Amino acid sequence: MPKLEAYDKKLDYSYCLGIFPCHALLDAKPEMAMRLLLHPSGIGNEGVEKLRARCAALGIREEMAERVLKRESKKDNCFAAIVFKKYDCDLKKDDAHAVFCQISDGGNLGTASRAAVGFGYKSLAVIRPCVDVFDPHVLRASMGAFFRLNTHVFNSFDEYSSLFPDREMYPFMLDGAIDLNNAASKAGKVHTLIFGNEASGLPAVFQQYGQSVKIPQSDEIDSLNLAVAASIAMYTFKNISH
């Protein structure tokens, strides 16, 4: 087996760090798992032993790799990780979609992914330029929810929209034309929620790409955190729309 390199965007594999995320990976994408990495201090831990048993049953080899775990997690107490092959997914036409344009913070993408799974948005489009979706930090922030999603990275929003024409599109903008609850109450099941960059939001042209939406908020803040805004939007569409 080749030496495990320090994570880099260019590698064709990545690291899923932590017991809970590793179980999510084995639940959702077991065929991508390559190696189970273990820390000596984790042997005997219930979650670790469950991982070992699942990997043994799947024919995934295990190895002690304390140094790699410490290097990738930057922590001393990361007890397990799975090395997995990066993959690409197609979005499902009949799903509700969430689109993240030019998202730059991996923590935000991971946190939003967790909420996306929680609220049934299983098809996620990420528009370049963007954070590396396989960065171990993103996967970690998602608590492994990332593996339960169909995520596809597009070179542009046009590439996405030409592949999925004729959908209800809801770009979220600080100057959106209607309020979130109002938009959600009218929405059909097959829709697309669109979110922009953390600092700059969506370009003004998105006003023409569908029904723009705003989340009512006090002018005492500049905006909400991106993961928070996206999560509120997905929750509300899920629980107010029919």
Add this chain to the structure above:
Amino acid sequence: MPKLEAYDKKLDYSYCLGIFPCHALLDAKPEMAMRLLLHPSGIGNEGVEKLRARCAALGIREEMAERVLKRESKKDNCFAAIVFKKYDCDLKKDDAHAVFCQISDGGNLGTASRAAVGFGYKSLAVIRPCVDVFDPHVLRASMGAFFRLNTHVFNSFDEYSSLFPDREMYPFMLDGAIDLNNAASKAGKVHTLIFGNEASGLPAVFQQYGQSVKIPQSDEIDSLNLAVAASIAMYTFKNISH
């Protein structure tokens, strides 16, 4: 003037890092501002010059402090900070309150604070043991929203509840008795939303402390991120309750 020390919880002052948060501090708590710290590369920047003008008008002295800015922000491009005196606030009896029990991640508290201001929850109770609310990292994650809040740290939840008896209390729990939209639709204006620790949530006894609430979510995730859950709750109570 004394030497500015590396931030520590025990100091009676803290650092507000970044131009936008500094403006929020001057808007909301100008009397706490002690010194404006400047980076040579920021001189001429529009936001920095506005800060300098506001501080001059308020009699707050400025100084070049590149080394301190770098040390506290861990970045090379933090152009301004304000040293301010820590303070304590009383919660307002007639406000809706948000209570954070044993919150351990400063980023979560900061992000939730931003949403709290956005949705009109201006009185925040934080229950020990908890993250240091004046940690510069918390203030930064709040984008300065923290300064617009009345935040009080309590030694226990009992200390909070004995000071504010007879309020509608809504503890958020994974096994909450009713759904969020249902709870929000019945709530009066003067209520308290209660959130637990990131990993362990609220202890079971909180079921008895009011109307427990759950945010409906797929069992494919363990839970939502705490700041996300609190923000969804505050948004929904604000926009569905009467």
